[in-house]
Amino acid sequence: MCHDWGEAGQRAVRVLEGETSWLSCPLFSHPTVYNYTSAQRAGLNLFWYHVPAGQDLEQPIEYSQRLSKERERLWLQPATMEDKGQYICMLSNKSSCTKIAMRLEVLSHEEAGPGQAHEVPVAVAPTHVVIPFQEGETLECPNLQDISKMADDQPTVTWHNVNRFWNSDREVKKGRLVIHLMLENYQDLYYCFVSYHRHGKNLRFTRVINVTAVSPSRLPKVPSILYPTQDHVYTVKLDTEVRLQCTGMFPYLEGPLHIWWTVDGKTVDQLSDTRFSKTDRPVKSDFGDRTEESVLLIQDFQTADLDRKYQCSVRNQKGNATRTATLQKEENLPSVELGCGLGVVLVLMLILFGVYHVFWLELLLFYRSWFGTDERYTDDKEFDVYISYARQYEEENFVLSTLRRVLENELGYTVCIFDRDSLPGGTITDETLTFVRRSRRLLVVLSPGYAARGSQALLELKAGLDGMALGGHLRVILVQYRPLQRHAWVRELRRARVALALVRWQGDKSNELTSYFWKRLRVELPMRRPEGGVAGEVGAVPPRRLESQNSTSSQTGLITNTMKEPQKVLNLY
Structure with a gap:
């Protein structure tokens, strides 16, 4: 009576066509149940049977130089496509019998290559080896000792690593791969090719080792x-x-x-x-x-x-x-009270945001009036504002009749205008640079005719930008009196426009002293506190309409100013 253990539960054995392989009888996988030497002593003999693929009839294996039995193994040297199928190993004597089946798959080189995701055709699963960082390991080709027992000469071992080159950290010595120092980029698949001779035939097999790096063994290992x-x-x-x-x-x-x-x-x-x-x-x-x-x-x-x-x-x-x-x-929070509180806070934030968005200029002027510093006490400048403009009728009328009058009479600033305050006979370049250096602000009135090449206005703009960039003792303010085409801007004017804010004059909308133009301009000008009825920052200037003056009045005012201040003119020498 024969006891049949059925087919081994493990996966089918896979071999590569044309390479050496072997089958180990699963009955001896548990030495406590069956041991080959003990079985021989007990009179049990091992027999192998083959059921070819697609057939049901088992056939006794006829041993030859290619198919041979060595202890509990059946050797295929080499394997062919006809070898695939089911194999049965049976231990029997005159009174008892035990058998178990296993399956063999023979793969072609095409199936074992791309089908197994290896760049080199390999049928046997890779052997996993771990090597700690900064440590070394010597790798020997798997199953090499088993092959050496069957070979007629010393097997030859060749190592291969796809797209890698050996160096001082990795080298092959006497058929072994030695990794002297493990690094992260040495993690890879390493292939070993073994060739040997048996009964005059040249045989071979291939194995692969998957090398991975782990943390150094010298580090603490306590979790x-x-x-x-x-x-x-x-x-x-x-x-x-x-x-x-x-x-x-x-x-x-x-x-x-x-x-x-x-x-x-x-x-x-x-x-x-x-x-x-x-x-x-x-x-x-x-x-x-x-x-x-x-x-x-x-x-x-x-x-x-x-x-x-x-x-x-x-x-x-x-x-x-x-x-x-x-x-x-977790404590339960009062959701109703919390929701109401958050709602009130949100409403207040929206109100404050709206107030700031509408009245930000007024708030800024109010803050300056209380906490700002009067620059007259911190520097040695003579003028608050130097006005630079195109020497044309309309621009000159705007500067003299509007800007000068409001800045001096309404806001209390000291204004310097070259055509009014310079003395005849002087050098224009030297006097211009001197006036600019002695002023706290350079107010540039932009119009289509401003900053033409070689003009005095261009000289004033350059002097102001240089003073602002080098020492920071002068600030430049741009006032757009009339729109300019950007392609007509000179390089200095483009540089100033990028770095500075632009205040636009909007004609009649800007006549009121409480208009956006004058508030925005006062933010850029030095801070002035109310002194003897002179307007300060916020609320000190009563709303009024700026009356336009004709050119005749402006010229008269210019002559009158000059006659009223003879001492100031003499001080310029």
Whole structure:
């Protein structure tokens, strides 16, 4: 009577066509049940049978130089396509019989290459080897010792690594691959090709080793708990599902690792309360260092559960760690009161934003009037404003009858106008540079005729920009009296427009002293406090209409000013 163990549960043995391979009888995979030497002594003989692919009839194997039996192995030197199918190994004597089947697949080079995702055709699964960083390892081709027993001469071993070159850290010595110093980029598949002679035939087989790097062995290997931290507090809510998360870090180490929760010193499996359960999952693996997570689930959390002791623990062969979880009950916030409070705050913020958006200039002027610094007490300048403009009738009339009058008479600034304040016979260039240096602001009135090449206005603009860039003792203000075509701007004017704000004169809309133009201009001008009835920053200037003056009046005013201030003219020498 023969006892049939059926087909071995393992996957089919895969071999490459034209290469050496062998089949090991699965009956001897458990030495405590069957041992080849003991079986021989007990009078049991090993027989092999073959059921070719697509057939049902088993046939005894006829041994030859290509198919041979060596102890518990059946050798195929080399394997051919006719060898695939089912193989049965049977131990029998006169009174008993035991047999087991296994399956063999023979792959062509095309099937073993792209079909197995290898760049080199290999049928056998790669052997995994781990090497710690900054350490070395000697790799020997797998199954080389088995082949050496069958070869008529010393096998020849050749190593190959796709798209890699050997260097001082990796070299081949006496058929072995030596990695002297493991680095991250040395992780790869390494192929070894073995060739040997048997019965006058040249035979070969191929193996592959998957080399990966792990953390250095000199580093501590005791596991640790990453979460919860020492001061972490879990906030829980009654009558809900509570999740307590624990994350452990396990440095690379051969052997088992464990992460678990205990409640009052008992594991979840030991608790009789079915409300408690846990789930474990791997989080990350980084060069052999593994991060694992365990989540304790508590259904329908009750007040009594707050008094229990919850502990998360981790352990490996080098040690263990434990951390106690701290729980506190979540306080219910008054949702109605909180919602009303947030609504009021939001409304106030919107109101304040609207007020600032509409009255930002007034607020800025108010702030300057209280906290600003009068520059007359911090520098040695003589003039507050130097006005630069195109020497044309309309621009000159705007400067003398509007800008000068308001700045001097209404706002209390000292204004310098070259055509009015310079003395005849002087050098225009030197006097222009002197006036600009002695002023706190350069007010540039832009119009289509401004800053023509070789004009005095261009000289004044350059002097102002240089003073602003070098020492910061002068600030330039751009006032657009009439629109300019950008292609007509000179390089200095483009540079000034990018760096400075532009205040636009809008004709009749800007006549009121409380208009946007004058408020915006006063922000750029030096701060002045009310003195003896002279207007200050905010609220000191009564609303009035600026009356236009004709050119005759402006010229008269110019002559009158000059006659009223003879002492100032004499001081210019």
